[in-house]
Amino acid sequence: MWGTTRRGRAARRVAAAISVAALAALAACSSDDSNDAKSGSAASQSSGAGGGKGDTAQLEFWGWAPGYDKVVEAFNASHPDVHVTFNKIDPGSKGGYAKMLAAVKAGNAPCLGQVGYETLPSFLVEGALADVTKEAAAAKAKYAPGAWSQMGVAGHTYGIPVDTGPVALFYRTDVFQKYNLTPPKTWDEFAQQADKVKAGDPAVAYSAVGGNDPWWLAGMAWQNGGSWFGTSGDTWKVSMTEPGTQKAMQYWQGLLDKKVVAADPTSTPDWYKRMQDGTFATYVGPVWFSALLEENAKGAAGKWAVAPMPTWDASSKATSNIGGSGTAVLKGCKNTQAAVTFADWMSSDPASLATLVKETGIYPAAAAGADLDALKQPSAYFNNQKIYDVFKESAANIPDKWQWGPTMTQVSSDLTDLAGKAASGGGPLTGALSETQAKTLKAIQDKGLKAAAG
Amino acid sequence: MFLAPFGALFVAMYAVPVGYAVVESLHKMKRSGLGLTPPERVWAGFDNYRRALDDDALWSGVGRVLLFGIVQVPVMLGLALVLALVLDSQSARLKGLFRAAYFLPYAIPGVVATILWAFLYMPRSSPVVSMLDGLGLPSDFLGEDAVLWSIANVVTWAWTGYNTLVIYSALQAVPRELFEAAALDGCGPWRIAWRIKVPLVAPAIALTTVFSVIGTLQLYTEPRVLRPLTSTISADYTPIMSAYHQAVENNDYGQGAAVSVLLALGTCVLSFAVLKISARLTKGRASL
Structure with missing residues (x-):
């Protein structure tokens, strides 16, 4: 400071x-x-x-x-x-x-x-x-x-x-009980449950979208097996618009458009307040989020549980890393x-x-x-669930193609700004990513390095 | 000889850092390919400056702080002047208490003040927002249109008292006989305030104006602290944030230094312009 x-x-x-x-x-x-x-x-x-x-x-x-x-x-x-x-x-x-x-x-x-x-x-x-x-x-x-x-x-x-940071689905057992839900296995099921919860209580967002959290957005893309960065010869490849990313971003954009999920700025006191009072029903997060949740939403002890990250089709096991x-x-x-x-x-x-x-x-x-x-060991906060069993399974299924780029602080702050705006109603997430990609290519080239889209 | 201590400090604390920034701003790091080999520092000429001047985000940051200054500085100084006149008026009671109360916000560090206000701005935790909601006035202090003025509010809260005291001190230095003479001539308290006190403290007002203009151009703490709470404050929201963004977040010290030097020059020009204008105005008032 x-x-x-x-x-x-x-x-x-x-x-x-x-x-x-x-x-x-x-x-x-x-x-x-x-x-x-x-x-x-x-x-x-x-x-x-x-x-x-x-x-x-x-x-x-x-x-x-x-x-x-x-x-x-x-x-x-x-x-x-x-x-x-x-x-x-x-x-x-x-x-x-x-x-x-x-x-x-x-x-x-x-x-x-x-x-x-x-x-x-x-x-x-x-x-x-x-x-x-x-x-x-x-x-x-x-x-x-x-x-x-x-x-x-x-x-x-x-x-x-x-x-x-193997990813899993954190969910509120009290909300799931109320609507008679079991943890969704696929993203389709996840979207259906989101509609159901929204219809039941408009004040509850089925899930929290990390719109201003670049690492969360990357985590959603990571599951699909692609990568935002790579190298080819002596050139950095930037592909924040690759098909897997598009698929994930369009999916979350769809849920945002229906207002069944919320894109509040993450990790603020307000955000954890919703984690605590049950107006967020789920959150797709990494293993270390469990400690943050326990620390910042003490009052919700015993109400959160962990399930495997939903997948794109029932036969796939791919998870993600944040x-x-x-x-x-x-x-x-x-x-x-x-x-x-x-x-x-x-x-x-x-x-x-x-x-x-x-x-x-x-x-x-x-x-x-x-x-x-x-x-x-069982975790007391998670109602004595052995949450690491879920993360162990997740860790074994993280796609290993992902690669980061040479200007991540720039990517992170540009994506925070652009996707944050997009998620809170300013336009599609895919647009934020392609705009970030253009800025990233320029930033890498400004450093004197070779970079190309692709 | 007697200048030596001052000279040494001036060079060490002032000339050297400024010189270093200027030198840095004329260099850049040269890399090649993937960057597997370490970068070299090479002469860049005015490259960094050209890139800074081409940066739309920097210009919109400049526009933002200018808009901020045009609205916030007059409001704050107007308020400070009124408070100072009230404190100075014969009938005011508990002067010491009010003086301390006005000054108190200035004693609170900017980061702390902004965090305090942030709790009143946050949509879900803020008692103010829920109260306004209850009155049927939904409000979003951190929204696109409101956030700049929410920042202005924090700055005004923190700095009005300080400016009040500067103007109040100037008022204290005015000989009391002037007011008595004016009163004998039939001047009421309002006329005394407007025709005698305000012109006499005009230099103090000019001084606070210059400080406030400089402070506005250096706007950093408040937006930086509020940034994690809203997507409406970008990483290069103000010119200083832009310099930080370039130097630290993008790891491009040359570029950050160039932005800083440009900003310093701009601030210089603007401060001198404000000084000149206010000097002319003050003269005009005094000769009336």
């Missing part, structure tokens, strides 16, 4: 006119400033084996997820030859990413950084990632293919996946092998995963994660 000095004191005001430029300059280097204290130690720590501690390789790791510090402690205790130092930074979109990129620029970046799947290609084109295709090759078999592919671009690997992140190896890391060893251990060691599930609330990307005890 820097740069918020909208109006200052009288004496300083006269100078304010020109200092706008100064503000931008400060913004540009503010992430450096906060690193200054650390940069010295970071440089010495990442200088690799042969440092002060005999043969111990020193690695630094920046992230923000709670629980990561505990995993690092456990790793250090069991691995005398590698010592990892964890530094908690602000969440990526709240300045953490800017800080990592600035550190890479300044030459004092940590060896490892927590990076969301959607952000990985952006880091790549900023020159912030180290290619660890060779070092990581042996670990590949341990992870869900859909998650593994998220940590790479065009056949190169840049880190190890940590968690995924969110998820990995541990990326950053440019300048001197000991990439040790970095990969740690990242792989963190994401696949059963003890580490147990900590991450409990403390961080992740759904593991490692295949072994699904058998963890912690993921077999």
Whole structure:
């Protein structure tokens, strides 16, 4: 929230006119400033084996997820030859990413950084990632293919996946009982139930559409097996108007036009109020939404349940993914092998995963994660349903073709603006996507990269 | 010699950052193909400026803050002037209390103030909205047409008291004998206020006008805080938001710096214009 000095004191005001430029300059280097204290130690720590501690390789790791510090402690205790130092930074979109990129620029970046799947290609084109295709090759078999592919671009690997966001259908048992419904298996059934609920009580929206949530919209498209981005030779391909996306967007547009679902801005206090008071009957959301729901709609305890994500036809099992992140190896890391060893251990060691599930609330990307005890427990909030059974099934059926692009912050803010407007009555969602695609092509080309529609 | 401390601070805190922004704005990152190889920083000339001037979103942001300023600044300063005159009038009671009460909103950080107002704007949680609904006046404070004025309301709430105090301080400096003399000459309180007090505090009003104009062009906090609550505030809603959007969200510091430099120049020009106009007006009043 820097740069918020909208109006200052009288004496300083006269100078304010020109200092706008100064503000931008400060913004540009503010992430450096906060690193200054650390940069010295970071440089010495990442200088690799042969440092002060005999043969111990020193690695630094920046992230923000709670629980990561505990995993690092456990790793250090069991691995005398590698010592990892964890530094908690602000969440990526709240300045953490800017800080990592600035550190890479300044030459004092940590060896490892927590990076969301959607952000990985952006880091790549900023020159912030180290290619660890060779070092990581042996670990590949341990992870869900859909998650593994998220940590790479065009056949190169840049880190190890940590968690995924398998999608399911959250629904209100009280509303479903009232209208005598069972969780819909297909999107057709979903639409029929929406009509029924609307006819019964116009104040209840059958589902909440994440119109201003670009990751939710991507999640709806993801289920159909396509991808918004891809690479072909040395060119980025952008296809936000591909058939699978069209199909999903036209479907949700149809429900919006009939006003049987609502497109309130998501994650606001108002939105959670509807989650709590029963005026949203369902929500199509990822595994980590369960924790948010529990925290923000405490009063609805025992009223929500989880069912598999509806599919396009009864024979298909394809689900979707929203969110998820990995541990990326950053440019300048001197000991990439040790970095990969740690990242792989963190994401696949059963003890580490147990900590991450409990403390961080992740759904593991490692295949072994699904058998963890912690993921077999009933959830009190969900009326003691074993909700992870549903997510386990979902995780196994996420299409693995999806790829993110190199300018996702731009895509995210453009799509938030355009689709947000479209969903609240300003025009079709498909139009918002094709407009975002045009802006995205331009943004990628503005970066000097090659991009084409398709 | 005595200028050294000032000079050093001026260079470190002011000249260097401005210079850095200007230099940044003349560079861009060069990449190729997929971007698998690290980007290089290269000279861009006025490329970034050309792109900024071609950006329709930036221009509509400028138009938006100008519209905002034309409406909000006069309303706020008019209100501030009236409050200051009331505070200054002989008959006002509890002056200290009112002075503090007017000033209080200014002491609340902009982010906090906006969050407070946001709770009154949100369609489902707001007691104001439900009350208006009850009266048969459905309202959407965050809707397409209303949102700019909802922001103006927050700004007015936060800054009227501050401007009131600036004008009030100027009024305090006016010799009381003037009012007594005017009263002896048969002037009523209204005439004293309009013919004597207002012309004498005209420089203070001019000053608050310039500050308010600058503040308007720098509009950022309020729309930024309200943005997650509505789809009617885009990422480049105001010029400053546009600079942030380019620099941080699009990771294009050169472009962000170019927008900032343009905005700084624009603000300079506008502030000087306002100063000149008000100086001329003040002179005109004084010679009457």
